[in-house]
Amino acid sequence: MDKWFESKWFVRIIALAFAILLYVTVSIETDTGDEENTLLPEASQETRTLENVPVDVRMDEENYVVSGVPEYVDVTLEGVTRILTPVERQHNFDTFVNLEGLEEGTHEVEIQYEDIPPELSVYIEPKTTEVTIEERATEEFPVTVDFINSDQLAEGFELGDYEVEPASVSITSSRSVIDQIGMVKVFVNVSGLDQSINNREVPVNVYDSQGNELNVRVEPENAVVSADITNPSETVSINVSTTGELPDGYALESLDANMDEVEIFATTDVLDEIESVSTEDIDLSEITESQTIDASLSLPEGAVSETESVEVDVEVDQAQSIEDVPIEIEGLQDGQDATFVEPDNPEMDIRIPSSEADGNEWTAEDFDLSVDVSDLEAGEHTVPVTIEGPDDLPITGEFEEVTVEIT
Template sequence: MVKGYGKNLGTKLIAIFLGIILWLFVYGQQNPLNTPEFTRTLTNIPVEIIGANRDFQYIVTPSTVDIVIRGSQDVINSLVNREHKATVDVRGLNEGIHNLPVSTSLSGAVIQSIKPNYITVVVDPILTQEFPISLRTVGDLEEGIVLKDLSITPNTIILIGPKGEMERVSKIEVVLNLEEIEESGKLSVPVNILDIYGKSINTLQPNISNAIIEFIIEGDLDQGEFPIGYKNLQQGLKVTLSPATVKARFPKNINRDNIEVFVNLEGLEEGTHTVLLLSNTEGVELQRETIEVKIQR
């Protein structure tokens, strides 16, 4: 009787031992204590737009988010060294301000949180609009010159851009510096897109960058280019003038063939000198006052 009981006891102990091993195995599969989890924050992840319509502009604020992930050390280390992105879906949105959820997906890790998890998206329609070009002059014409006519080609500009930026446009202008005008002609000048404060707007796409200003001037003076002569050069020397001609303006009642422009070289030795330009005719306005002369044997 005792002998049979001992035999049953051994069998029971073996069964209990095997049961404990099986339980530990199953528990270990469900709770792998040897792979602890960690958290890590991925910062400044760019937010990309999904479903954009080319007829709208989308302004995302903020443009980056932080993502907190949880997983094993190996998984986290592999994710830290990759490029990641978050997305926001704008499909079907109309003009206005919208608060939208941010989404992301990371293989192998649990996304614990996205900060912020909602961002602001401003939807602005893209417009095409035509504006007139105005002309502004600066400086003064030289005495005796009158500006008779001015024209701009083209006289309008077409802008493409978001509605919010288009509404900032106060005027489109070109600027003509009158001090640069010596005779009738044409100039290509940049077109300026300005807001109400006179500051440039660079966020719109124009169909032209420059316009042509054509101007006609009249005056009491004629103008021309004259050769420069010299007087009183010492015997045995030769001279080189730089420049050899000069532009000048003169009264209309003077025959240009009678106008003489020259330099006086009296007393000058070999070398390079800066000398005064002279004219034999009263009322002649020379474009420059001096030239360089090089005297040598």
């Protein structure tokens, strides 16, 4: 046996036998396969619809624009599955309208397709469309900024200076549409803002004079807006407001807040109306001793402050009250007479702080109260009351002025 394998003729015969066997085997399988293929039924037909297929426009876009071309169409394909399925999945075909060579005006054109295998039947909906071809025009238009909800800025804040970049845009469309353009705007919502806007990108919108949006090509499509959102402030004086009167036997020595001014924040138009701010009313009728009161500030509507309240030092002293001190009228000319109108009786009460009374028990006879009507003509006049007493006592009267009628 080993000698056979050492013989080259034996090896050649074995190789030839294997080659013949392989050829016979392949021939049998091929014949069998052909018989099987002839036995398979022809593939079935199918119909499938592709929706929202984009439509291209083929035309001289440098000189013309077109309207009336549908943005999308529905394409229905019919054919055998093995051809239909790849087309459906890959979507590697085009639908278009060919406007090359057409002049300006209105035309009825067919929506065409390409790169669909001829074995498939194709139906496009809509099949045709009416288009209008017009001369292309391009113009520059300024961009305006519309700040919406500016009345809803954070309290006390207002719009300041702003910038828009670019200041103008290039708009391309048909000449008839270009002539309709009434305004080019960007909108910036500032609701609730309490800080400036830095380089906010917003789309450019184009409208006709009636406010209808126009479908045109804008270059660039977006603009960048920056705007100052400011919180104006002003420093104003503080007034201490009181109500009521001290109880009997007490006199007000002083009423001082721990600060004279306060910074308030508001819009400019609100600040222009404010000269000072007051505290909430301090009720003097409840005070019988010197004390410090925390008084809230009463701010006008639309104004805010970091200082919400101030400390008010109230100095009071028990006082000696002298009632019904008569008021004399001085300076009447010959032939004149005078009567009191307000108050209607020529008397008033005065008070002397107990710290100044120095232990004396003063009476009405120790004080002179008078009004000077010299050089006054007939009629009603409001005149100040002069109080004179011993040792320049700090005396307070029930009122500072009276109204008299001279006849």
